[in-house]
Amino acid sequence: MSAQIKPINMPKWGMEMAEGDINSWHVEIGAQVNAGDDLVDVETSKIVNTVTATNSGILRAIVGQPGDTLAVGALLGVLADANTSDADIQAFIASHTAAAAPAESSTPAEKSSTPAEKSSPPAAAQATTAAPAPAKADTKPNAPDAMSKLAAGADDSGVAASPVARRLAAEYGVNLNNISATGRHGRVSKRDLDAAVSAAGGQLIGAHTASSSHAPRYPDDSTVKATPVARRLARDLGINLHQCRVSGDRGRVCKADVEAAAALHNKLQAKPSSTATEVAVEEAFELQAMSGMRKTIAARLQASKQTAPHFRVQIDAELDALLAVRKQLNDANTNAKISVNDFIVKACASALTRVPAINVQFDGEQVKYFRDADISVAVAIDEGLITPIVKQANSKGLIAISNEVRDLATRAKLNRLKPNEFQGGSFCISNLGMFGIKQFDAIINPPQGAILAVGAGEQRPVVKNGQLAVATVVSLTLSSDHRIIDGAVAAQFMSVLKGYLEQPATMLG
Secondary structure (H helix, E strand, C coil), rough: CCHEEEEECCCCCCCCEEEEEEECCCCCCCCEEEECCEEEEEEEECCCEECCCCCCEEEEECCHHHHCCCCCCEEEEEECCCCCCCCHHHHHHHHHCCCCCEECCHHHHHHHCCCCCCCCCHHHHHHHCCCCCCCCCCCCCCCCCHHHHCCCCCCCCCCEECHHHHEEEEHHHCHHHHCCCCHHHECCCCCHHHHHHHHHCCCCCCEECCCCCHHHHHCCCCCEEEEEEHHHHHHHHCCCCHCCCCHHHHHCHHHHHHHHHHHHHHHHHCCCCCCCCCCCCCCCCCCCCCCHHHHHHHHHHHHHHHHCCEEEEEEECHHHHHHHHHHHHHHHCCCCCCCCHHHHHHHHHHHHHCCHHHHHHECCCCCECCCCCEEEEEEECEEEECCCCCCCHCCCCHHHHHHHHHHHHHHHHHCCCCCHHCCCCEEEECCCCHHCCCCCCCCCCCCCCCEEEECCCCCEEEEEEEEEEEEEEEEEEEEEEEECCCCHHHHHHHHHHHHHHHHCHHHHC
8 A cells, every 4th residue: 555655755955955844735635636736845055946746646645834944855745545544644744753863852852841842743643633723833822813813814925025934924823915015026025024923912932031040031942953962051050042152063063162152151140230229131032043054155165164274366347448339239139238246257257168167066085177157147136146057148138147156046045046146166256346335355265266246337537648547447356265166367367457448348358
């Protein structure tokens, strides 16, 4: 009978993916599913992707509930035909969940020390006889009627919302159809959700409220990643894991983090008041756990800064000729909206073919030299930073590059990029010129060997033929990994890049 039961497993999107957060299901238990149908949205460290069905059948059980963090390969749900008994389904789930436990429960010791773990095989099996709730119910006593109204409504999986807002909505038990969206690109933001919950009389998660002892109230820490020793020590010392810094491996709170928090707590408790009339003033702040994307960014950039010996070279380039060509192209083609950044992408691609020693990746052992320029373009989104890739930019024209960059940036902000569209790349461009930043240093995006920081194009005094003149100038700073790129090579690249920007016709031929 087990051959008729088909598992839905957590896929692996990209080499770096180890786990994913369940956002929302598109189908309910008992629904007929066909191969290729959308099943469930999963948030990884960078994007939200949709798991699609590889088999047909009836969705008999949902194991991965919204808010759960599951490892790659873990069981998300079960497909089977109507003739398969509930007992067989439960036995199948029990056998699979024993081998693929939630990612938070990294060891049996930690699992035993956190009784509030989200799921276990028996609980998962019971899902075969009851439809899953799209969001977690409000467990606070005396919840006001207004909060109940926020929870009512049709399935909200299609509502555009930021990953943070969607996770919090599940914790509040709020239906996103009831939230007015004011976020970027018409999405429901965390601010929208907080405003609606506050207006309904609900308690914000992580909100800092006063008590008679003036002690901060922290949210439940059962989902905070921590080593088993750190979790037991925190319980013994009365320390909430949200109070602790995170310096352990794999983004976990370690024993030293708990001890540091306990020492600070004891120091504050022992500090005498300066006067008898002194009034304790509580600092207003909000506790918010780092998102998976923010943790990934932090880990990658810290590793890059610590392991890659950065050195930088800087050069100024005049853009007046480029601006004139840009105007001609945009005026001649009503569909063209070529930006200065598009010219920079094209110029970098052309320069990388001239100086291929910059067009590299380095894994610590081997250097990979690329024939084509796959250029990552840094895009700021609500949750952090992502770098979609313009592939083979050296073989594309300006209009094609412009359209591709615009499409990638739009889908990046909507969390609709595929892993192969932002993982990899041979070179990176970070442009802060639109914010008026004149010059800055960027951290290399590993495993790439270099990154170009682009400032604002502005009118500056220059000397031409011994005469003072005014020109539109941009400052460019190249950060390179000195283990694989020498100073002379970086200088040669910048010289070639400057030539392409100041004489744009030379890269269009």
